[in-house]
Amino acid sequence: MSRSFSADQYSGVIDSHFHTQSMLQRGMDVFSLFDDLFCARFAGGIDIGCVHDDLPERTELLKNYPAILLSGAMGPWEAGLSETKKTDIEVEFSKTKSMEDLQAELGVLRENLLKYKARFIGEIGLDYYWEYGNHEKQSFLFETQMRWASEMGLCVLIHDRDADEDVADAIRRLGPSKGGVIHCFDGSESVLKIALERGYFISFAGNLTFKGNSDLREMLKRIPLDRLLLETDAPYLTPVPLRGKINSPEKIIHTYECASEVLGLDLDRLKDIVLANFRNLCSR
Ligand SMILES: [Zn+2]
Numbered sequence: 001m002s003r004s005f006s007a008d009q010y011s012g013v014i015d016s017h018f019h020t021q022s023m024l025q026r027g028m029d030v031f032s033l034f035d036d037l038f039c040a041r042f043a044g045g046i047d048i049g050c051v052h053d054d055l056p057e058r059t060e061l062l063k064n065y066p067a068i069l070l071s072g073a074m075g076p077w078e079a080g081l082s083e084t085k086k087t088d089i090e091v092e093f094s095k096t097k098s099m100e101d102l103q104a105e106l107g108v109l110r111e112n113l114l115k116y117k118a119r120f121i122g123e124i125g126l127d128y129y130w131e132y133g134n135h136e137k138q139s140f141l142f143e144t145q146m147r148w149a150s151e152m153g154l155c156v157l158i159h160d161r162d163a164d165e166d167v168a169d170a171i172r173r174l175g176p177s178k179g180g181v182i183h184c185f186d187g188s189e190s191v192l193k194i195a196l197e198r199g200y201f202i203s204f205a206g207n208l209t210f211k212g213n214s215d216l217r218e219m220l221k222r223i224p225l226d227r228l229l230l231e232t233d234a235p236y237l238t239p240v241p242l243r244g245k246i247n248s249p250e251k252i253i254h255t256y257e258c259a260s261e262v263l264g265l266d267l268d269r270l271k272d273i274v275l276a277n278f279r280n281l282c283s284r
Pocket residue numbers: 017019048123233
């Protein structure tokens with residue numbers, strides 16, 4: 001069955017953060033979804049890298065979608081990913097990798113970032129909720145890639161879960177001059193402060209719509225409009241009213257609607273603002 005999206009709804013809409021491979025692994029027909037969305041003048045977004053060697057395959061998968069830009073990175077989960085090669089982040093992270101393995105994988109990633117001309121380095125960061133590997137190795141990965149971003153002149157896409165102070169500190173010490181995006185912003189004051197000072201964009205995901213997240217909605221009102229981005233983080237964090245389903249980029253519309261209501265902004269105006277911000281990020 002073919003679905004069609006209306007251009008009234010999707011024209012100029014972006015999704016600043018999603019994982020195509022993880023949607024494919026869940027059996028989703030991602031390409032016909034993208035085709036239908038682009039027919040409705042969806043404006044694209046960023047397909048996010050998760051592991052050190054996923055850029056060649058992702059580049060091939062998305063070669064017919066020029067409005068989908070690619071980032072590449074080793075996320076914090078790579079500090080503890082098991083030996084079995086998997087590209088989904090919901091796997092076992094019991095083992096902490098040796099420094100030799102991390103160095104070798106960083107070497108592969110670095111070559112791929114250059115060879116495949118990744119537009120961003122991300123997602124990178126710290127995750128003390130899942131405690132992948134250990135803090136030292138997570139921070140080694142994060143800081144190495146922050147330095148690369150400065151050296152390569154790229155923006156970073158930052159993941160922070162329960163590691164606010166250390167993430168804020170790394171941005172302060174090592175953040176590239178072009179800045180980047182705080183992805184799936186969760187309301188951290190310390191990260192927000194340094195991120196705004198340094199010109200980062202703040203991206204809200206589907207959890208903005210969750211009933212219990214009224215504090216996050218209050219926080220949204222404090223973000224300067226020229227720094228605001230929206231994302232799905234698909235296949236994760238499906239927005240209300242679709243919770244329980246696998247997330248995908250077209251569901252971003254519910255997050256736009258929620259943000260438009262919270263901000264008291266006309267939905268079309270919000271689409272224009274977010275699109276302008278996304279273009280600003282891409283042109284840095
Ligand atoms: Zn993500």
